[in-house]
Amino acid sequence: MQAEFLQAESASGSPSLAAALRQRRQRLATLISVPVVLWSGQSPSRNFPANSYPFRASSHFLYFAGLNLPKAAIALQGSHLTLFWDEPTPAEVLWHGPGPTRSQLAEQIGADDARPLADLEQYCAGAATIAVQDSTTRQQQEKLLGRSLVAPKLAQEPDRALVGAIAQVRLCHDDLALAEMRRAAQVTRRAHAAGRAATATATTEAEVRAAMEQVILAADMTPAYSSIVTVHGEVLHNCHYGHRLEPGDLLLADVGAETPLGWAADMTRTWPVSGQFSPTQCDIYDIVQAAHDRCIEAIAPGVEYREIHLLAARVLAEGLVSLGILCGAPEELVEQDAHALFFPHGVGHLLGLDVHDMEDLGDLAGYEPGRTRSDRFGLCYLRLDRPLRPGMVVTVEPGFYQIPALLQDPEKRDRYSALVNWDRLAGFADVRGIRIEDDVLVTATGVEVLTE
Amino acid sequence: MQAEFLQAESASGSPSLAAALRQRRQRLATLISVPVVLWSGQSPSRNFPANSYPFRASSHFLYFAGLNLPKAAIALQGSHLTLFWDEPTPAEVLWHGPGPTRSQLAEQIGADDARPLADLEQYCAGAATIAVQDSTTRQQQEKLLGRSLVAPKLAQEPDRALVGAIAQVRLCHDDLALAEMRRAAQVTRRAHAAGRAATATATTEAEVRAAMEQVILAADMTPAYSSIVTVHGEVLHNCHYGHRLEPGDLLLADVGAETPLGWAADMTRTWPVSGQFSPTQCDIYDIVQAAHDRCIEAIAPGVEYREIHLLAARVLAEGLVSLGILCGAPEELVEQDAHALFFPHGVGHLLGLDVHDMEDLGDLAGYEPGRTRSDRFGLCYLRLDRPLRPGMVVTVEPGFYQIPALLQDPEKRDRYSALVNWDRLAGFADVRGIRIEDDVLVTATGVEVLTE
Ligand SMILES: [Mn+2]
Ligand SMILES: [Mn+2]
Numbered sequence: 001m002q003a004e005f006l007q008a009e010s011a012s013g014s015p016s017l018a019a020a021l022r023q024r025r026q027r028l029a030t031l032i033s034v035p036v037v038l039w040s041g042q043s044p045s046r047n048f049p050a051n052s053y054p055f056r057a058s059s060h061f062l063y064f065a066g067l068n069l070p071k072a073a074i075a076l077q078g079s080h081l082t083l084f085w086d087e088p089t090p091a092e093v094l095w096h097g098p099g100p101t102r103s104q105l106a107e108q109i110g111a112d113d114a115r116p117l118a119d120l121e122q123y124c125a126g127a128a129t130i131a132v133q134d135s136t137t138r139q140q141q142e143k144l145l146g147r148s149l150v151a152p153k154l155a156q157e158p159d160r161a162l163v164g165a166i167a168q169v170r171l172c173h174d175d176l177a178l179a180e181m182r183r184a185a186q187v188t189r190r191a192h193a194a195g196r197a198a199t200a201t202a203t204t205e206a207e208v209r210a211a212m213e214q215v216i217l218a219a220d221m222t223p224a225y226s227s228i229v230t231v232h233g234e235v236l237h238n239c240h241y242g243h244r245l246e247p248g249d250l251l252l253a254d255v256g257a258e259t260p261l262g263w264a265a266d267m268t269r270t271w272p273v274s275g276q277f278s279p280t281q282c283d284i285y286d287i288v289q290a291a292h293d294r295c296i297e298a299i300a301p302g303v304e305y306r307e308i309h310l311l312a313a314r315v316l317a318e319g320l321v322s323l324g325i326l327c328g329a330p331e332e333l334v335e336q337d338a339h340a341l342f343f344p345h346g347v348g349h350l351l352g353l354d355v356h357d358m359e360d361l362g363d364l365a366g367y368e369p370g371r372t373r374s375d376r377f378g379l380c381y382l383r384l385d386r387p388l389r390p391g392m393v394v395t396v397e398p399g400f401y402q403i404p405a406l407l408q409d410p411e412k413r414d415r416y417s418a419l420v421n422w423d424r425l426a427g428f429a430d431v432r433g434i435r436i437e438d439d440v441l442v443t444a445t446g447v448e449v450l451t452e
Numbered sequence: 453m454q455a456e457f458l459q460a461e462s463a464s465g466s467p468s469l470a471a472a473l474r475q476r477r478q479r480l481a482t483l484i485s486v487p488v489v490l491w492s493g494q495s496p497s498r499n500f501p502a503n504s505y506p507f508r509a510s511s512h513f514l515y516f517a518g519l520n521l522p523k524a525a526i527a528l529q530g531s532h533l534t535l536f537w538d539e540p541t542p543a544e545v546l547w548h549g550p551g552p553t554r555s556q557l558a559e560q561i562g563a564d565d566a567r568p569l570a571d572l573e574q575y576c577a578g579a580a581t582i583a584v585q586d587s588t589t590r591q592q593q594e595k596l597l598g599r600s601l602v603a604p605k606l607a608q609e610p611d612r613a614l615v616g617a618i619a620q621v622r623l624c625h626d627d628l629a630l631a632e633m634r635r636a637a638q639v640t641r642r643a644h645a646a647g648r649a650a651t652a653t654a655t656t657e658a659e660v661r662a663a664m665e666q667v668i669l670a671a672d673m674t675p676a677y678s679s680i681v682t683v684h685g686e687v688l689h690n691c692h693y694g695h696r697l698e699p700g701d702l703l704l705a706d707v708g709a710e711t712p713l714g715w716a717a718d719m720t721r722t723w724p725v726s727g728q729f730s731p732t733q734c735d736i737y738d739i740v741q742a743a744h745d746r747c748i749e750a751i752a753p754g755v756e757y758r759e760i761h762l763l764a765a766r767v768l769a770e771g772l773v774s775l776g777i778l779c780g781a782p783e784e785l786v787e788q789d790a791h792a793l794f795f796p797h798g799v800g801h802l803l804g805l806d807v808h809d810m811e812d813l814g815d816l817a818g819y820e821p822g823r824t825r826s827d828r829f830g831l832c833y834l835r836l837d838r839p840l841r842p843g844m845v846v847t848v849e850p851g852f853y854q855i856p857a858l859l860q861d862p863e864k865r866d867r868y869s870a871l872v873n874w875d876r877l878a879g880f881a882d883v884r885g886i887r888i889e890d891d892v893l894v895t896a897t898g899v900e901v902l903t904e
Contacts, residue, residue, distance in 0.1 A: 044496035045585040046508050047714075047805070048812040051677050053505040054691075056498050094796070094857040097687030133497040135587035151501075210669035217662035220693055225503050235549030239506075241672055262499075344546070353499070360500040405546040
């Protein structure tokens with residue numbers, strides 16, 4: 001190992017890149033009047049300082065600067081952009097090789113000016129910003145701005161205005177973003193195909209994960225989040241790959257690629273290890289598939305995403321009634337949140353530079369101004385509650401899980417005692433977790449499924 | 453993506469694990485009299501708080517606790533171990549699944565006591581510690597200890613005594629460590645074989661990297677550091693994979709696996725993209741190989757590692773003289789650091805839980821007490837200057853590079869004008885970078901090459 005820190009990774013420069021970035025900056029300028037400074041951040045250390053995690057610039061910086069460049073910042077005065085970055089010293093060039101100059105980077109992204117970091121301080125007076133994730137850079141932000149920063153979702157003025165403006169600008173995607181997301185989705189589809197193929201001979205979850213991430217790395221992309229590849233899909237946040245694959249298992253794979261400029265895909269498939277569903281697995285899979293398909297059919301501009309979530313809940317409830325697992329009228333079951341016993345998460349979320357796009361802004365991006373999270377068991381996990389608009393990309397990811405912590409919870413068993421046929425459910429023990437997730441672009445006339 | 457944070461990853465419990473860990477704690481207890489508290493740390497965020505980098509516990513915690521467990525701590529009073537950890541709340545179990553209890557983990561690692569984190573404060577009075585890498589946990593350390601912490605290499609008492617004691621304990625490896633390192637090395641060898649095989653059909657560096665890391669991930673291991681897989685081996689810290697492979701290129705791959713308990717391998721191979729070295733590539737490769745082999749032959753208990761470095765330099769100088777690239781007596785060339793024009797790094801370093809083992813302690817681990825770094829161009833990068841002892845694992849990684857920033861440096865060209873035949877060198881333009889690296893265990897009688 002010789003690596004010490006990552007070098008500037010430059011976007012593939014093109015006139016259209018600079019033009020697209022400039023357009024983003026112009027849109028922001030119409031929404032905010034104070035100067036803005038955004039930092040890219042730097043890699044956190046793993047086990048010792050020189051062995052850092054792979055660098056990933058702040059999404060807000062990436063959105064307007066289009067460079068995965070550590071230790072950089074941009075200042076926006078109106079739509080006038082100044083890039084701040086220190087070129088490598090001769091000693092750094094010795095180890096990291098030659099790279100683009102500051103002015104080459106500036107030209108590539110259509111910056112109006114380019115300066116060393118030492119000049120940044122004079123641009124910080126009265127500027128709004130968003131706190132980055134790494135604390136080393138956050139301390140620099142606080143020092144230069146002369147004030148302390150809080151998590152963006154708690155920001156006060158002037159930062160709160162910036163958070164609101166950015167949430168608005170990033171909500172609907174431009175052509176540059178969509179081109180990147182289509183590339184991420186395409187590689188992600190190939191990764192899923194490779195995972196499915198590898199299952200035939202794999203003996204552990206780790207081998208399937210490896211086959212999937214190989215496709216992503218070979219495309220010079222990176223996983224957008226910690227892959228979930230597990231025969232225990234009922235553990236929703238499962239990032240371990242140690243289980244052996246048994247013939248009767250379902251394998252749930254939630255794996256997505258991210259392009260070098262940071263745009264994500266997010267896709268889940270569930271398939272039988274043996275290549276063949278059992279009858280019970282098939283029954284439940286068909287229900288989840290139906291919920292997935294019906295939701296995508298229902299997506300269109302103006303539709304409330306919350307209604308998509310409730311539609312998924314209703315289709316799942318209908319299916320479970322038809323199988324005799326739930327008892328009652330589907331509409332009423334959903335009103336009582338009975339679906340959430342088996343589907344205790346939201347039907348999806350915004351997708352963009354972040355796999356949960358702009359989640360660092362709390363619900364300021366995902367929730368229409370004035371709306372807040374519901375207290376209801378069946379709605380409280382919903383990450384997105386807005387009317388859909390062309391250019392939004394959302395995930396659609398209904399699922400069915402048998403989570404012991406939920407289904408064995410005495411309070412839940414009591415509350416839903418009349419609505420669940422527990423004996424009937426026991427017959428479906430070989431269905432621990434199923435999810436089907438796609439990335440859906442809302443268009444003027446309907447949808448484009450990026451991951452299909 | 454559903455992942456929010458990583459769950460306790462438990463060691464494969466066995467009586468021998470607990471016994472081996474207890475022995476490590478006993479050794480530490482003989483070297484330090486104050487109480488010790490070590491924290492495991494937590495994952496830093498990537499682009500938003502819930503999307504974190506994969507968790508990797510502090511190496512010092514891992515060494516004595518044997519658990520890759522986030523948000524945990526251990527207190528050592530003599531060899532008496534208390535494990536501090538909060539079991540997941542019911543809400544966390546819902547998302548992350550059931551896991552071992554605190555007392556199960558405690559038993560697994562042979563802890564004498566196990567308590568919630570709230571009890572940790574009362575163990576902190578007068579305790580020595582080592583600052584972890586993530587700043588969130590570092591702030592908790594400072595709060596509980598009631599004092600500020602600096603980088604371990606700058607530590608004052610009582611931490612300085614702990615740093616010295618840990619450097620001593622971790623320097624020579626026990627059987628548990630060696631078993632882990634052999635496993636890491638074995639997977640690493642397979643990764644290199646896969647990379648070499650993939651080169652036949654690959655068109656980019658990224659594809660070869662992907663083939664190598666697939667082997668590591670499939671073994672449920674993780675890369676120990678950012679892989680270097682490049683046709684520009686002369687860029688020593690090259691973590692980009694975007695170049696196309698051309699038939700005349702050499703591909704340099706520096707890739708190593710890390711086991712779930714954190715033990716690393718570090719291995720470099722260089723092979724021709726076409727499968728066939730050119731005559732000039734073959735000439736230089738043979739010289740690097742000779743330096744590598746001679747160094748490994750010379751390793752034995754009592755030998756100064758610095759002498760291994762100088763041996764590599766001499767063999768390289770001899771070879772370059774024989775090719776007409778350097779002019780003069782090899783011994784004198786090395787004294788004048790002429791070898792460092794082409795080999796500007798140390799011949800290797802300690803290997804263990806960290807790929808540069810204990811580099812967070814600065815040179816306190818790598819340098820024998822009383823020794824400091826040389827100012828010499830040909831020695832200043834040496835990370836290890838100690839007499840070798842049985843149980844040490846060191847890398848041996850001589851190389852040859854044509855680094856423009858060095859070879860075009862006017863000062864260097866002037867200083868070495870009479871010693872380099874620049875015209876002759878020009879004939880070797882197709883040799884940009886070669887390195888051959890293996891992991892070598894010093895035994896009582898000689899060596900065991902782990903990566904061979
Ligand atoms: Mn090395
Ligand atoms: Mn998702």
